[in-house]
Amino acid sequence: MSLSAATAPLVLIVEDEAPMRRFVRSFLSRFDYRLAEAATGEEALAAAAESPPDLVLLDLGLPDIDGQDVLVQLREWLRAPIIVLSVRDQDKQKIMALNHGADDYLTKPFSTGELQARIQVAFRHAAQGNTSEAAALFECGGLVIDRAARRVTVDGKDVRLTRLEYKLLAAMARHAGKVLTHQFLLGEVWGPKRVEDIQHLRVFMAGLRRKIEAEPARPRYLITEQGVGYRLAGE
Numbered sequence: 001m002s003l004s005a006a007t008a009p010l011v012l013i014v015e016d017e018a019p020m021r022r023f024v025r026s027f028l029s030r031f032d033y034r035l036a037e038a039a040t041g042e043e044a045l046a047a048a049a050e051s052p053p054d055l056v057l058l059d060l061g062l063p064d065i066d067g068q069d070v071l072v073q074l075r076e077w078l079r080a081p082i083i084v085l086s087v088r089d090q091d092k093q094k095i096m097a098l099n100h101g102a103d104d105y106l107t108k109p110f111s112t113g114e115l116q117a118r119i120q121v122a123f124r125h126a127a128q129g130n131t132s133e134a135a136a137l138f139e140c141g142g143l144v145i146d147r148a149a150r151r152v153t154v155d156g157k158d159v160r161l162t163r164l165e166y167k168l169l170a171a172m173a174r175h176a177g178k179v180l181t182h183q184f185l186l187g188e189v190w191g192p193k194r195v196e197d198i199q200h201l202r203v204f205m206a207g208l209r210r211k212i213e214a215e216p217a218r219p220r221y222l223i224t225e226q227g228v229g230y231r232l233a234g235e
Contacts, residue, residue: 009123010034012053014044014070015085016063020108024057024085027112041065045073053080055122058102060086060093068096075101081122085110091227095181098228103178105228121177138173140233143212143221145173152212159211164189168204169212172222172232181229205230 011033015021018039025035036051038044041062048056056074060067071082081103086093089107097105103125104118138145142155150166152159161169171188172180183195194200209216223231 008032008034009054010036010051011119012036012038012044012047012056014038014041014056014062014067015059016040016061017059020059024115027115031116039063041067041070044070048074048078052078054126055080055119056082058082058084060084060088060097068093068100071097071100071102081126083118083122085115094179094225094228095183098179098181099184105179125175125177138176140176140221145169147173154212161208161211165204165208165211168201169208169232172230176232179225179229179231183229185229 009032011028013021013024013028013035015024015037016039021037021039025037028035036047036053038047041064044056044058044062045065047053056078058067058071058074062070067084067086071084074082082101083104083106084094084097084102085106085108086097087108088094094105103122106115106118137147144153146152147170152161152166152169168185168189171185182198182201186195186197186201189204190197190200205222206216209219209222212221213219221233223233225231
């Protein structure tokens with residue numbers, strides 16, 4: 001059953017290239033979303049202020065304001081998920097966007113299936129963030145994290161984690177489905193003095209995978225975002 005026009009999520013598409021904007025609009029029109037569009041940074045900021053969106057798809061290469069600056073300005077007040085869609089595939093650009101508050105980053109070209117999956121994860125994560133039940137319990141397939149009991153199980157079996165392993169996993173669970181940079185995770189778990197010690201993080205991530213993943217070399221839960229960081233699967 002379709003959602004009513006009043007309750008359907010509002011998605012703001014910020015893209016200066018008309019063909020790409022039409023492509024995204026055409027695909028998303030198949031789903032229960034209300035759609036708004038902007039071709040410039042100024043239009044995006046004005047549209048968001050007039051009708052706050054439930055999710056933003058943001059291109060970085062805008063003609064008037066750099067998309068990174070639009071992201072910073074939106075994050076000053078907007079809590080809705082923001083997914084960056086950009087041809088900029090350098091790790092530096094991805095890390096900058098994520099540090100500025102983006103929830104996810106898709107490099108063009110991308111498949112429509114991947115776009116919809118990322119949107120669904122972003123909406124699900126946003127909804128879970130507003131529930132007290134989600135704050136106490138995280139479930140993803142066979143992985144269950146009981147924060148109140150500090151207990152982790154996989155397919156019903158207890159997983160024994162060290163204090164730092166649990167802290168790392170809990171930090172990822174708080175942002176499930178979102179790409180987290182190496183620096184963010186290092187700061188969350190080990191503090192600001194260790195944010196450049198990426199190899200240390202990799203060692204701990206490898207240990208977590210050996211305990212949680214059925215096939216550590218092909219992880220189901222703890223996903224590597226090459227050159228950027230990691231993501232805990234959100235479904």
